[in-house]
Amino acid sequence: MGLDTFSLQNKLALITGGGTGIGLGIAKAFISANAQVIITGRREEVLKKAVEELGDNANYIVNDISDKSNIPELISHIEHRFGVIDILVNNAGVHLKKWAQDTSDNDFENVINTNLLSVFSLTRECARKMIERKQGAIILISSMTALFGMDRVVAYGTSKTALTGLMNNLVTEYSKHHVRINAIAPGWIESDMLHKALDVDKQRKDKIVNRIAMNHFGQPEDIGNTAIFLASNASKYITGVTIPVDGGAKINF
Known part of the structure; x- marks a missing residue:
């Protein structure tokens, strides 16, 4: 097995929420592995800037993944054009930091709609084509909150935990068609969103850093490199797993 086993040459990848943060980190990694990349998101100026950075093998489509009615048309458009x-890569999602008692039904439903229901809809529509071709790789971006409890993220944590159940059940149906589905559970990864959340909450930030065995935050490329592995032939016999990329936070005391 050589490095070419990790190559994504002649592969087309769709990455939702690919304009910033972890999604952009995955896009950069896939480009480095010679994939063609399509990123989606709601803000065209962000996507345009990202594609300029990514280069000739990247394109973007403005799309709000929470609007499930547009998903079949999105997939048809991409496959017809590209x-x-x-x-x-199901990366797009929304976060909500609220105590459970302050989380309304509408708050909860909005998070579940984007982080779970839309993920299922997009996965189903992509898999429909993959099943016909008898090949495909699907990656779910999960979270540490799917592996252990945290306060003030009841809706977000529930949505990410549910992705594990979604993955487990889809494995039983997709595997015989050579369509693999796996998940990555990022730890605390450097991003503007992370610092916005933690820089105003020193106690929570200190608690998190103390939990990370490697004692520092991760980088978007750490998630990107793991995604290359799960998307490539290097993991051709792996399906139904969640890989924590967390600097040891899951198991550290």
Whole structure:
């Protein structure tokens, strides 16, 4: 096995929420592995800037993943314009930091709609094509909150925990068609969103850093490199797993 096993040459990847943060880190990694990348998101100026940074092998489509009615048309448009989708990365999501008692039904439903229901809809539509072709790789971006409890993220944590159940059940149906589905559970990864959340809450930030065995935050490329592995032939016999990329936070005391 050589490095070419990790190559994504001649592969087309769709990455939702690919304009910033972890999604952009995955896009950069896939480009480095010679994939063609399509990123989506709601803000065209952000996507345009990202594609300028990514180069000629990247394109963008403005799309709000929470509007599930547009998903079949999105997939048809991409495959007609750019070619078949070989890799799907379900990265787009929304966060909500509220105590459970302050979380309204509407708050909860909005998070579940974007982080779970839309993920299922997009996965189903992409998989429909992948099943016909008897190949495909699907990656779900989960979270530490799917592995252990945290306060003030009841809706977000529930949505990410549910992705594990979604993955487990889809494995039983997709595997015989050679469509693999796996998840990455990022730890605390450097981003504007992370600092916005933690820089105003020193106690929470200190608690998090003390939990990380490697004693520092991760980088978007750490998630990107793991995504290359799960999207490539290097993991061709791996399906139904969640890989924590967390500097040891899951198991550290």
